[in-house]
Amino acid sequence: DAGITQSPRYKITETGRQVTLMCHQTWSHSYMFWYRQDLGHGLRLIYYSAAADITDKGEVPDGYVVSRSKTENFPLTLESATRSQTSVYFCASSDPGTLHVDEQFFGPGTRLTVL
Amino acid sequence: LAKTTQPISMDSYEGQEVNITCSHNNIATNDYITWYQQFPSQGPRFIIQGYKTKVTNEVASLFIPADRKSSTLSLPRVSLSDTAVYYCLVVSQAGTALIFGKGTTLSVSS
Numbered sequence: 001d002a003g004i005t006q007s008p009r010y011k012i013t014e015t016g017r018q019v020t021l022m023c024h025q026t027w028s029h030s031y032m033f034w035y036r037q038d039l040g041h042g043l044r045l046i047y048y049s050a051a052a053d054i055t056d057k058g059e060v061p062d063g064y065v066v067s068r069s070k071t072e073n074f075p076l077t078l079e080s081a082t083r084s085q086t087s088v089y090f091c092a093s094s095d096p097g098t099l100h101v102d103e104q105f106f107g108p109g110t111r112l113t114v115l
Numbered sequence: 116l117a118k119t120t121q122p123i124s125m126d127s128y129e130g131q132e133v134n135i136t137c138s139h140n141n142i143a144t145n146d147y148i149t150w151y152q153q154f155p156s157q158g159p160r161f162i163i164q165g166y167k168t169k170v171t172n173e174v175a176s177l178f179i180p181a182d183r184k185s186s187t188l189s190l191p192r193v194s195l196s197d198t199a200v201y202y203c204l205v206v207s208q209a210g211t212a213l214i215f216g217k218g219t220t221l222s223v224s225s
Contacts, residue, residue, distance in 0.1 A: 035213075042202075044215075059212070100147075
């Protein structure tokens with residue numbers, strides 16, 4: 001499928017388990033981002049990546065790990081899930097070559113519940 | 116990046132024009148004003164961006180005064196499907212974290 005996809009769309013897990021959320025984009029955009037969205041906080045950046053093998057922390061990185069071995073994929077791993085990580089997670093991508101400055105394209109989101 | 120302030124919520128009726136104003140007093144010379152739209156259970160979607168004066172596309176218009184300390188998103192003749200959260204952001208270059216505030220929740224009624 002063209003565009004940006006996320007999987008799974010819904011996930012229920014238990015405290016302490018490791019969970020990996022997948023993100024895949026077909027545009028070969030150089031930048032990719034992970035945000036979480038919680039009621040009362042809007043969207044907050046977790047991690048971002050400027051290119052393959054280059055990642056950097058965002059506003060709320062604790063408890064998360066990312067990797068980017070290929071340009072098109074940017075998985076987010078919760079090493080030991082906690083209830084506070086219950087949220088909706090959005091992946092996004094962008095590229096300097098797009099028409100608008102820093103226009104980011106968002107995936108459909110993954111709703112994660114940690115019991 | 117400059118902080119933005121916009122109303123928490125607005126109500127409208129179908130067919131009306133809706134104007135959402137955003138203030139960004141500390142906007143820098145190389146900053147652009149950008150608006151995103153988010154429907155329930157979906158990711159945000161870029162709708163318009165401008166630097167100064169007026170920008171119009173098939174979805175909305177964006178008015179930016181000369182001092183650029185505020186901007187107004189104008190949605191002509193809204194319909195029920197325009198019910199969404201609208202975010203005003205300031206961006207300066209590619210690859211930066213978008214700073215989303217709480218946005219403006221627009222509710223359109225029939």
